[in-house]
Amino acid sequence: MLEVRNLHKAYRGGDDVLHGINFEVQPGEFVVVLGQSGAGKSTLLRCLNYLCLPSGGEIRVNGVRHNPASKSGRQAQRRHFAMVFQDHNLLGRLSVLKNVLVGRMSHIPFWSCLFQVFSRRDVALALQAIETVGLAEKAYERADSLSGGQQQRVGVARALVQRPAMMLADEPVASLDPQSARQVLNCLQNACRREKIAVVCNLHQLDYAMEYASRVIGLAGGKVVYDGPPESMTPQVVEAIYPGVAQNKSASIPETGAGGALCRNIPLAGAV
Ligand SMILES: Nc1ncnc2c1ncn2[C@@H]1O[C@H](COP(=O)(O)OP(=O)(O)OP(=O)(O)O)[C@@H](O)[C@H]1O
Ligand SMILES: [Mg+2]
Structure with missing residues (x-):
């Protein structure tokens, strides 16, 4: 349904903050985007509905590329997406x-x-x-x-x-207590499961990604460093997404075992 091909974004003639992003999203997927602060998560989300204009590459919805340079193209693109804001x-x-x-x-x-x-x-x-x-x-x-x-x-x-065909949520639970956060994430998950709406959700909390995501996209330095199910995330993957942070927390990371169990031990929410 959504295809992102070689997406680049630079702000006002600066360096690229997104470096050739590629991925696809199918109806009913709950995609959580993880990454350190500044990795490019919000920029990526805002490029999808042309709130940020991509500097290169293309985004197709149901096979159609709307022109980001025209007002009608941006409007047509935005009709596919609904946004949930942090505040x-x-x-x-x-x-x-x-x-x-x-x-x-x-x-x-x-x-x-x-x-x-x-x-x-x-x-x-x-x-x-x-x-x-x-x-x-x-x-x-x-x-x-x-x-x-x-x-x-x-x-x-x-x-x-x-x-919408897709919901974009930029840190929708950042300021909520765990119980309220889960209620919000349950609502998003229900939209995926019952109405086959695809959700792309930026999160800082690895715990919630493990619990809710059907798929995780890990961003580091504006590049995709992981794209797969949460349960396949290894300590190496976590280290690639959060360079330095996972290493510092290595006491909490078992050497072996399924990613789901090991990642849950890393208290990243306050660390990124
Ligand atoms: N409007 C802007 N003008 C110039 N640079 C920007 C703008 N918005 C973001 N950036 C830069 O783009 C990079 C990626 O920022 P972005 O907000 O996408 O990161 P993020 O992963 O969402 O971070 P956070 O977790 O803190 O929300 C950062 O280096 C940031 O300084
Ligand atoms: Mg952000």
Whole structure:
């Protein structure tokens, strides 16, 4: 469904921060992108929906390459993707329902958004998405009265009503406690499993990658250094993704065994 070929990105004439990235994503995959700070994870995600314009290479969705240089090309590309942001980007004084309806903006006329007049179908879709993320009883409450984890689930519901082929999530659980983080990641995983939406999710927490990813892409210095299932990650792979960090933590890494068990011992969240 998504094909990324020889993707390069340099910011304003600087050096490349992405150096020829190649990968494909199929419907229903939960791809976690891991890498140290500055590895290029956010840049990669933003290139996929042309929020960042690639400097070279191409991105195809269902075999079609939309032209990033044209406004219509960027709009066409973005219709395939919905984004979940680290800081939710909700309108605090609006209700949960209205925040989720914002996700329908690209599907309805401008005046409808301006005057907050939504069709029954759109409201039903929004309520359904709110229920999917487990917040049915909060639908008419102000968004800023919800906890951080609940607000992030509203962000996921807003992404769901866009009916995207893919969801892009840039560190969606960075500021959440483990229980709230798992609730958000469960919502993303359900979208993958039930609706066959592909998710590409940047994370710093290796634990969560092991638990939720069907596939891990490891980035280091703007290059893919690992692409495969989480359970096949060896200490060498972890070292390639987090140079120096895994070595420093080698006391926690068994010499042998499945990656799933050994990687779980590395407390990387605070170390990157
Ligand atoms: N708007 C920008 N202008 C110039 N350079 C940028 C810009 N955004 C990112 N960079 C640079 O690109 C490189 C990759 O940054 P990016 O934000 O993609 O990394 P990241 O892996 O998401 O890091 P983090 O884990 O800290 O979010 C870094 O060297 C960064 O300084
Ligand atoms: Mg980032």
